[in-house]
Amino acid sequence: MLSLSPNIFTNDINGTVAFYQQLGFTTTMSVPEEGEDLVWAMMTNGAVNIMFQSFESLGESLPDISRGNGGSLLFYIKVNQVVEFFGEIKDKVTVLQGLEKTFYGATEFSIKDNNGYVLTFAEHED
Known part of the structure; x- marks a missing residue:
């Protein structure tokens, strides 16, 4: 792959x-x-x-794909400078969870896009 x-x-x-x-x-x-x-x-x-x-x-292809917005999944996106990125977009989007430090060593936040999908942006410590 x-x-x-x-x-x-x-x-x-x-x-x-x-x-x-x-x-x-x-x-x-x-x-x-x-x-x-x-x-x-x-x-x-x-x-x-x-x-x-x-x-x-x-059209009629792939009938198993739901025709509704949103989904039961989360897109996990690694970024650099997560704190700065959060500051740039937080007032433009729907924030579901603000910046937080996780037990696995990441600083991350989650937003909802305009279709109802959840995006989590994370920066991991080296």
Whole structure:
């Protein structure tokens, strides 16, 4: 295995792209390549790639994928300078859990994205 790039389904792909831009992600690919009626986009921040796809574009394929926002999963993203990053975004997002030091040596915080997915950002001590 070489990498993992989650493909998150959403009812509001343009809103999702705008939300993740607030977190420092940039769009690296999209369908269509230009315009406001996106059906798919890949966004990148450092070594983290996340894809977003509209529920509508699924059509009848992959019927086992839930057609509702959110999910019973959490995206755990390692970052550098977590305290500074938290300060940059905390007033722009829904914070579920503020900065805390964990028993396993990480400083982390959790937010909810515009689709109801939980993102935890963590910096580990060396």
